[in-house]
Amino acid sequence: GDSVTQMEGPVTLSEEAFLTINCTYTATGYPSLFWYVQYPGEGLQLLLKATKADDKGSNKGFEATYRKETTSFHLEKGSVQVSDSAVYFCALSEGGGYNKLIFGAGTRLAVHP
């Protein structure tokens, strides 16, 4: 079945460092791809999404490009802040009307001043 694989964490960075969190997927069709973020003690929030190949999702300085040829959707940010410390989840939507999401295991990011 469909699946999502993320790089293991935790990822620890200094403020203003460059961030990459890798995400690859396996899907039989053409899924939509998402990055959700979970701040401490909160539920998940949509960070960005891309619905077709070569689309780039972006929000709050984060970007990810839907790469069909490498089945990847890596998350990047040029300069992280302490406030970006959170758990980041890559997910895909199976498509169809029910839009069930399949999540990766999550990557914890800790940013230090």
Next chain:
Amino acid sequence: NAGVTQTPKFRILKIGQSMTLQCTQDMNHNYMYWYRQDPGMGLKLIYYSVGAGITDKGEVPNGYNVSRSTTEDFPLRLELAAPSQTSVYFCASRPTSGGSTDTQYFGPGTRLTVL
């Protein structure tokens, strides 16, 4: 607009006890979902609903039941709690019209411990 709300925030149960996790959304979304999040794991779908009166199983439904009598509410019931059900439970909803029909909106979660 409160979004998706869940109660309680925390709960400790003894083995064999039962409880209901409450979920309410005020966005008039037809689709609602229940997920569990185990430590170090992604979220797994327990049950979902496409509208009042209609529910279906997800990936890990065993030990749980749901009902959907109104658009707003989607409670999750644990009948005989087991330690394997220790987890954080998230409820989510999704619109079926407008520009974000592929986006799920999540509640803050319920942390459940079964001892």
